[in-house]
Amino acid sequence: MDQSADNGILVVLPTLGERLEFLRETLESVDAQRASVEVTVVVVAPPGAEAARSLAREFGALVVDDPKTGISAAINRGLTARTTERYYAWIGDDDLFRPGGLALLRSRLQQDPDAVVAFGGCEYIDPQGRVLWVSAAGRLATFLLPWGPDLIPNPAALIRFDALEAIGGFKEELRFAMDLDAFLSLRKHGRFIALRTPVAAFRWHPESLTVANRRRSSAESEAVKHQHLPRVIRPFAPVWDLPVRWASALAASRVTARARRARRV
Numbered sequence: 001m002d003q004s005a006d007n008g009i010l011v012v013l014p015t016l017g018e019r020l021e022f023l024r025e026t027l028e029s030v031d032a033q034r035a036s037v038e039v040t041v042v043v044v045a046p047p048g049a050e051a052a053r054s055l056a057r058e059f060g061a062l063v064v065d066d067p068k069t070g071i072s073a074a075i076n077r078g079l080t081a082r083t084t085e086r087y088y089a090w091i092g093d094d095d096l097f098r099p100g101g102l103a104l105l106r107s108r109l110q111q112d113p114d115a116v117v118a119f120g121g122c123e124y125i126d127p128q129g130r131v132l133w134v135s136a137a138g139r140l141a142t143f144l145l146p147w148g149p150d151l152i153p154n155p156a157a158l159i160r161f162d163a164l165e166a167i168g169g170f171k172e173e174l175r176f177a178m179d180l181d182a183f184l185s186l187r188k189h190g191r192f193i194a195l196r197t198p199v200a201a202f203r204w205h206p207e208s209l210t211v212a213n214r215r216r217s218s219a220e221s222e223a224v225k226h227q228h229l230p231r232v233i234r235p236f237a238p239v240w241d242l243p244v245r246w247a248s249a250l251a252a253s254r255v256t257a258r259a260r261r262a263r264r265v
Contacts, residue, residue, distance in 0.1 A: 006084050006086060007037075007038065007086050007087075007106070007110070008037070008038035008039065008040060008084060008085040008086065008087070009033075009037055009038065009039050009040070009085060009086075009087045009088070009089055009102055009106065009158070010040050010042060010078075010079070010081065010082055010085040010087070010088050010089070010161065011030055011033075011039055011040065011041045011042065011088075011089045011090070011091060011102075012042050012044065012075050012078035012079065012088070012089075012090050012091075013026065013027075013030070013041060013042065013043045013044070013056075013061070013078075013090075013091050013092075013093060014043075014044040014045075014066065014071060014074040014075060014078065014092075014093065015043060015044070015045050015049070015052050015056075015093035016045070016046060016049065016052075016066075016093075017045050017046065017048075017049025017050075017051060017052030017053070018049075019093060019094050020051055020052060020055060022093060022094035022127075022203065023052055023055060023056075023093045023094070024055060025094075025096060025129075026091060026092070026093055026094060026095060026096060027041070027055065027056065027058075027059040027061065028059075029091075029096040029097045029098075030059070030091065030097060031059050031060075032097070032099055033097055033099075033100075033101070033102045033103070035099075035100075036100055036102075036103035037102050037103045037106055039102065040062065040081070040083070040085055041056070041059065041060065041061040041062065042061065042062045042063075042064060042078040042081045043056035043061045043062070043063050043064070043078075044064050044065075044066050044074045044075070044077055044078045045063060045064075045065070045066055046065070046066045046068065047065050047066075052093075062081055064077055064078060064080075064081060065077070069172065070172060070175060071175065071178070072170040072171060072172040072173075072174055072175070072178040073172045075090060075169070075170050075178075076169045076170055076172060079164070079165075079169055082161060085161060086160065086161055086162075087106055087109065087158050087159065087160060087161055088158070088159045088160075088161045088164050089102060089105075089155075089157070089158050089159070090154055090155065090157075090179075091155050091200070092155065092202070092203070094203040094205075095155045095200060095201060095202050095203055096125075096155075096200060096201040096203075097155070097199065097200050097201075098123075098198055098199050098200060098201065100199075101120065101156070101198075101199030101200055102158060102199070104120065104195070104197065104199060105118040105119070105120060105157075105158035105195070105199060106118075106158060108193045108195065109158060109160060109193065112191065112193060114190050114191055115160070115190050115191040115192065115193045116159065116160045116163040116186050116189045116190035116191065116192070117152075117157055117158070117159050117160070117163075117183065117186055117190075117192045117193065118157070118158050118192075118193040118194075118195065119141070119152050119153065119156050119157040119158070119192070119193070119194060119195065119199075120136075120156045120195040120196070120197050120198060120199035120200070121134055121135060121136030121153075121156060121195070121196050121197055121198040121199065122134070122135045122136075122153030122155060122156040122198060122199070122200050122201065122202050123135075123198050123200070123201040123202070124201070124202050124204045125201045125202070125203055125204065126203070126204060127203065127205060129201075131201075132204060134198060135151060135153050135156075135202075136196040136197075136198065137151040137152075137194075138194045138195070138196045139194045141194060142192045142194055145180075145183060145184065145187075146184065146187075146225060146228060146229065147225060147229070147237070150177075150179070150180045150183070150221065152179075152183055152192075153200060153202060154179045155200035155201070155202055156198070156199050156200040157179075157183075159182075159186065160190070163186055163189040163190060164182070164186070166189055167182060167185040167186060167189070169182075170182055174220060174224070175216070175220065176213075176216060176217035176220045176221065177217065177220045177221040177223075177224045180221055180224050180225070181224045181227075181228075184224065184225070184228040185228075222237070225237070
């Protein structure tokens with residue numbers, strides 16, 4: 001077996017096919033990773049999204065049908081395309097991998113066979129690609145994960161595939177906190193490696209971040225964290241839920257304000 005393929009990375013990219021200009025940039029950033037790592041790209045798209053599916057094939061991606069039952073189900077559908085890949089990464093259809101990002105994360109996992117997740121920093125960018133803020137919490141993100149805000153940026157994380165399969169992939173009933181739930185479950189399978197180097201970029205669309213979505217996301221995240229807490233601690237969770245909720249909303253509002261100011265420039 002080719003050793004590079006055995007150490008390959010399966011990148012799952014779900015899309016509705018509605019943002020083709022961003023999708024092209026995303027696919028270009030994934031394709032650039034091939035200079036240093038073996039990458040298999042799986043684009044999960046609706047059957048009717050012909051332009052997006054054609055664009056994905058242009059970049060050598062495997063295209064599979066979106067089951068249309070939510071983002072978690074779409075990602076799980078992409079996971080079924082695994083062959084020999086040892087690692088998994090996710091990216092949104094308007095986000096970016098930074099050059100050499102996946103290679104850096106993979107090298108850290110290869111150096112520590114007991115680690116199941118490696119994550120780096122993540123740049124928050126506006127629709128024009130301007131950097132608004134950098135999330136680089138490092139080890140603090142791992143410490144806060146069970147009870148505080150989830151500071152592990154999903155596009156900036158690489159997961160050992162066997163561990164992800166051991167937890168059953170992503171819970172399909174979750175709409176917002178499926179990555180948080182997976183990270184909490186993965187803690188039982190090995191260590192997390194934290195880096196501060198930015199390895200990905202998350203595109204921040206201020207007009208799409210409604211208060212209603214933030215509230216639903218916050219409520220789902222709190223419910224997920226409660227489920228993973230020891231039973232004796234769960235009754236005390238509301239003590240820190242409120243300040244965490246407030247801090248997360250404040251951070252989101254500040255990034256949104258920066259995005260709106262940048263748009264006026």
